[in-house]
Amino acid sequence: MKDTILSENTTINCGGILISLKEPIAMGIINVTPDSFYDGGKTLDISDVLSQAKKHIEEGAKILDIGGYSSKPGAEEVIESEELQRVIPAIEAILKEFPNTIISIDTFRSSVAQKAIDAGAQIINDISAGNLDSKMFDVVAKSQVPYIMMHMQNTPQNMQAAPKYENIVMEVTSFFSEKINLLISKGAKDIILDVGFGFGKTIEHNYTLLRELKHFKLFGFPILAGISRKSMLYKPLNKTPQEALNATTAANMIALQNGAKILRVHDVKEAVEAVEIYKLLKVANLRFGFGW
Numbered sequence: 001m002k003d004t005i006l007s008e009n010t011t012i013n014c015g016g017i018l019i020s021l022k023e024p025i026a027m028g029i030i031n032v033t034p035d036s037f038y039d040g041g042k043t044l045d046i047s048d049v050l051s052q053a054k055k056h057i058e059e060g061a062k063i064l065d066i067g068g069y070s071s072k073p074g075a076e077e078v079i080e081s082e083e084l085q086r087v088i089p090a091i092e093a094i095l096k097e098f099p100n101t102i103i104s105i106d107t108f109r110s111s112v113a114q115k116a117i118d119a120g121a122q123i124i125n126d127i128s129a130g131n132l133d134s135k136m137f138d139v140v141a142k143s144q145v146p147y148i149m150m151h152m153q154n155t156p157q158n159m160q161a162a163p164k165y166e167n168i169v170m171e172v173t174s175f176f177s178e179k180i181n182l183l184i185s186k187g188a189k190d191i192i193l194d195v196g197f198g199f200g201k202t203i204e205h206n207y208t209l210l211r212e213l214k215h216f217k218l219f220g221f222p223i224l225a226g227i228s229r230k231s232m233l234y235k236p237l238n239k240t241p242q243e244a245l246n247a248t249t250a251a252n253m254i255a256l257q258n259g260a261k262i263l264r265v266h267d268v269k270e271a272v273e274a275v276e277i278y279k280l281l282k283v284a285n286l287r288f289g290f291g292w
Contacts, residue, residue, distance in 0.1 A: 009221055012146040012190045014102045014122035019062060021222045021261040023279060026271040027063040027104065028056030029228065029264060032086040033070045033078075049090045050097050057098060060272035063123065065264060066090050066116075067106030071127050071199070083112055088119050095120045104148065110135040117143050127152055127199065129179050137186050146190035147183065148224055151175050153200025163200045169212045172196075176219060192262065194224040198232055206232040210251065213258035225255035226264040228271075249274050257281075 010022045019025070030052050032044060053064055068086030069078045091103055104123035105116035110133045113124045122145055129149035130136040140147040151172045153163055165171050172195055183191060193216055195209045216223055227233065233247035234240055249270050252263050256278040265271040 009190070012123075012192070012222070013144075014146060017102065017122070019102060024256055024261050024263060024275045025062040026060060026268050026275065027065050027224070027262050027264045028053075028059075028061035028268045029266050030056070030064055030066050030090065031070070032066060032068045032090050044086075046089060046093045050093055053094045053098060053101070056268045057101065059268040061268045063102045063104050063262070064094065065104040065106050065125055066094075066121070067125075068112075069107065080109060080111060083107065083109065084115060087112065087116060091116055091119045091121055108132040108136070110139045114139050114143070117145060122146070123148065125194075126150065127196070129175070130182075137183055137188070140183065141186035141188045144187075144189065146192060147188060148192040148194055149176075149179055149183075150194035150199065150226075151196040160200065163202050163205060165205065168201070168205050168208055169215055172209065173216070173218075176216065180219060180221070191221045192224050193219060193221050194226055194264075197225070197227050198230045201232075203232050203236060206230075210254055210258070213255060213260060217259045222261040223259050224262040224264055225252065225260035227251045227255060228263075228265040228267070245270060253278060 011018045011020050030049060032049060034044060056064055066087050068083040087105060087107070091105070094101055094103060102123065103121045104125045105113055105121040106125045107113050107116065108126050108128040113126070113136065124140060124145055125148040126136055127150045129151065131152070176193055180191060195213065195216065197206050197209065201209070210227070213223060213225070228248050229241040229244040233251055234244040237247060239247070245267055248265070248267065252265070252271055252274045255263065256274065263271045263275070
């Protein structure tokens with residue numbers, strides 16, 4: 001199959017601040033949760049949040065992604081008020097300490113997204129692409145913030161029960177096509193695509209998407225890769241999430257070569273270094289006529 005690739009968006013408008021995606025960037029994860037699969041409980045206090053934010057920023061993160069609802073397989077549900085109590089103080093504290101920071105709110109709830117934007121967040125990162133809250137697209141269109149929409153089969157509570165696809169690449173493509181058309185019809189502009197590694201997928205599904213990631217460039221929107229320390233990396237190696245940094249770097253490099261513009265990671269320093277090596281390889285390829 002030969003894809004017709006639209007002119008690719010190379011900037012996103014984050015509250016009047018233009019972020020260039022001509023070259024890939026790193027997004028640093030800050031989970032304000034007690035039960036996230038890798039770093040749950042590490043940043044529940046504001047002092048810990050600020051320490052992690054400082055580390056991410058100093059290591060080169062262009063965006064900080066704040067989440068208050070663990071989306072690991074089988075995660076317990078969190079009521080809206082609790083999610084708000086976790087994320088809003090974190091956003092406000094980060095922006096007070098580091099006022100030029102670009103913050104993404106990781107939530108599938110439109111009300112949480114709106115309150116986070118009111119508190120200063122400039123990007124919405126939605127694991128459900130509007131499927132878990134029908135009002136989300138209206139918030140995106142009204143606020144005119146960049147919107148990261150992820151593909152997920154079912155919900156975090158049951159997504160890994162029995163993932164099944166006839167053709168995962170074509171089904172995720174169809175999913176994005178429908179969602180993009182709806183978003184554009186509502187007036188949304190800056191859209192970022194996330195194929196959702198580990199969200200309703202087997203290991204084989206995940207590696208098929210990683211191999212075929214460049215296919216999704218056909219939409220003309222930036223691609224985010226969220227692979228950091230996930231089970232698709234550590235389980236085949238009989239490791240733990242804590243031992244999956246090397247595998248994460250390897251997978252991130254594959255994602256970069258296949259078109260990813262944003263790496264969503266727990267370990268910013270290593271992701272930024274991967275981007276720098278990728279850029280050197282890209283220059284060499286272009287010099288000898290092997291453009292990507």
